[in-house]
Amino acid sequence: MSISASKAPDDPAIAARKARLSTLAKAPSARLRALWANYSSDLPAHEVLRAPEVGAVMVRGRAGATGAPFNLGEMTVTRCSVRLDSGAVGHGHVQGRDRDAALLAALIDALAEEGEADALDAAILAPLRAEAEARKTTRAAKAAATKVEFFTMVRGEN
Amino acid sequence: MYVAVKGGERAIDNAHAWLAEERRGDKDVAELSLAQIREQLSLAVNRVMAEGSLYDPDLAALAIKQARGDLIEAVFLIRAYRTTLPRFGATRPVETGAMDCDRRISATFKDLPGGQVLGPTFDYTHRLLDFALAAEGLDAPDVAEGEAAQAPLPHVTEFLAREDLIQSEPDGPETPRDLTREPLDFPADRPLRLQALTRGDEGFVLSMAYSTQRGYGRNHPFVGELRIGTVPVEMEIPELGFSIEIGEVVLTECETVNQFTGSKTEPPQFTRGYGLVFGQTERKAISMALVDRALRWEELGEDNVGAPAQDEEFVLYHSDNVQATGFLEHIKLPHYVDFQSELELIRRLRAEAMQTGLKDAAE
Numbered sequence: 314m315s316i317s318a319s320k321a322p323d324d325p326a327i328a329a330r331k332a333r334l335s336t337l338a339k340a341p342s343a344r345l346r347a348l349w350a351n352y353s354s355d356l357p358a359h360e361v362l363r364a365p366e367v368g369a370v371m372v373r374g375r376a377g378a379t380g381a382p383f384n385l386g387e388m389t390v391t392r393c394s395v396r397l398d399s400g401a402v403g404h405g406h407v408q409g410r411d412r413d414a415a416l417l418a419a420l421i422d423a424l425a426e427e428g429e430a431d432a433l434d435a436a437i438l439a440p441l442r443a444e445a446e447a448r449k450t451t452r453a454a455k456a457a458a459t460k461v462e463f464f465t466m467v468r469g470e471n
Numbered sequence: 472m473y474v475a476v477k478g479g480e481r482a483i484d485n486a487h488a489w490l491a492e493e494r495r496g497d498k499d500v501a502e503l504s505l506a507q508i509r510e511q512l513s514l515a516v517n518r519v520m521a522e523g524s525l526y527d528p529d530l531a532a533l534a535i536k537q538a539r540g541d542l543i544e545a546v547f548l549i550r551a552y553r554t555t556l557p558r559f560g561a562t563r564p565v566e567t568g569a570m571d572c573d574r575r576i577s578a579t580f581k582d583l584p585g586g587q588v589l590g591p592t593f594d595y596t597h598r599l600l601d602f603a604l605a606a607e608g609l610d611a612p613d614v615a616e617g618e619a620a621q622a623p624l625p626h627v628t629e630f631l632a633r634e635d636l637i638q639s640e641p642d643g644p645e646t647p648r649d650l651t652r653e654p655l656d657f658p659a660d661r662p663l664r665l666q667a668l669t670r671g672d673e674g675f676v677l678s679m680a681y682s683t684q685r686g687y688g689r690n691h692p693f694v695g696e697l698r699i700g701t702v703p704v705e706m707e708i709p710e711l712g713f714s715i716e717i718g719e720v721v722l723t724e725c726e727t728v729n730q731f732t733g734s735k736t737e738p739p740q741f742t743r744g745y746g747l748v749f750g751q752t753e754r755k756a757i758s759m760a761l762v763d764r765a766l767r768w769e770e771l772g773e774d775n776v777g778a779p780a781q782d783e784e785f786v787l788y789h790s791d792n793v794q795a796t797g798f799l800e801h802i803k804l805p806h807y808v809d810f811q812s813e814l815e816l817i818r819r820l821r822a823e824a825m826q827t828g829l830k831d832a833a834e
Contacts, residue, residue, distance in 0.1 A: 331714070335715045366557070368557040368558060370559050370560055370706055371558065371562065372526065372561075372720065377745045378745070379639075380642060381643020381660075382643060382647050382662065383662035385749070386520075386670060388525065388704065388718060389526070389556070392559065394710065404708065407718075409527065409718075410529075410530075452571065453571060454617055455573075456573050456617075457588070457618055457620065459588055459591075459617075460587065
């Protein structure tokens with residue numbers, strides 16, 4: 314499938330930011346809030362470049378999974394952009410309509426760009442990844458238990 | 472003809488207040504929370520998301536509560552809300568081959584790689600009312616866990632494609648036509664038909680699909696594969712210059728394997744129908760695949776036998792339950808002036824007929 318060539322996809326800084334933003338986008342907002350509260354008791358000083366905005370994106374599929382793209386339907390997304398005093402800019406996108414979560418995602422992104430990436434990863438992103446992985450693994454294990462194990466009856470020769 | 476009639480305001484306000492009271496029902500019964508609807512009526516939530524064409528389980532739960540469980544009314548509420556949202560863009564096409572499957576079955580290959588995974592299905596239940604559910608505070612049974620597969624489950628059609636036994640899916644424009652942004656125009660192409668079908672009324676699409684099975688545009692479908700699970704949704708973010716996963720959605724996908732086509736230049740091959748729907752919506756996804764296949768008659772060089780499911784104008788113009796409800800229900804609104812003119816006309820015609828009749832009798 315087409316991978317965007319707009320920026321080098323193998324740039325480790327971009328790969329790290331992409332992974333971070335993807336984790337934040339999918340995080341349950343209550344968990345994101347709780348993990349942030351453990352990390353810091355307040356929000357860093359920032360300028361809002363784009364106030365949290367709720368919108369929709371059109372999700373596409375492909376005919377027959379591999380053919381022509383088609384519009385499947387929309388999903389809600391909230392986005393937000395901030396700039397810290399240092400000048401670091403953060404962009405947050407989260408699934409759903411939680412404006413606070415979008416602001417937090419943007420702030421975490423900006424702080425990580427500013428040099429706090431390792432601390433944020435340990436405190437917020439690693440737990441979010443682990444929890445997502447655990448949810449996924451549990452569902453996969455339950456699905457595996459519903460896999461049919463066929464056995465064939467031996468038929469007589471006459 | 473319509474004329475504005477005033478004077479209903481007090482009656483309307485009172486009707487709405489009573490509606491709110493009726494919605495709440497007996498106050499001795501605990502009020503439903505949105506979380507309860509989202510978690511315990513999840514298939515209703517899924518249907519409202521699919522037909523409302525907006526993936527947001529919390530909003531769908533709210534719509535169901537507000538609509539007192541009338542799902543078409545709930546779909547209407549979601550569609551109306553959707554129009555208030557700015558659109559940030561479109562995602563990359565989702566990769567259903569990389570789906571984390573809760574369920575994946577094939578009716579064509581018993582021993583396919585990855586196996587037949589039943590998932591949380593109603594199939595094989597006896598459809599007997601379970602009175603144990605009437606008791607509250609019942610503990611859910613322990614759910615068994617098995618050894619999870621590590622690799623994504625391959626699509627069944629891939630096996631047929633490897634031997635060239637099934638037609639390959641032609642590519643199309645990167646930006647498909649969007650019926651929410653432009654008026655429906657015919658001929659529709661397949662992407663536009665798929666968009667209409669995935670948001671179409673489940674009952675309508677089911678009946679159209681059933682009609683093909685009963686002979687009105689028969690296309691001999693096998694469910695090559697049915698899968699339900701979660702896929703990430705990836706979108707290019709202009710301010711970043713690269714794409715990120717902006718969320719994940721549960722989808723149901725059905726690929727049918729249908730009767731062959733072949734010609735002087737092409738050896739016989741199976742053909743395909745395709746269904747992809749938001750949420751766990753199995754009946755709808757299978758129906759969609761059958762109707763998609765029926766609508767492809769022209770592209771596949773088949774005869775138009777005049778079956779309703781082959782007529783894209785008929786299918787696409789009548790699949791949308793919000794449009795249908797709007798037009799159907801508008802006839803209950805005041806048509807006093809229209810009717811007044813009909814009434815006068817029929818009185819005059821009757822008077823004339825009576826006069827003539829009396830005259831005839833007298834002569």
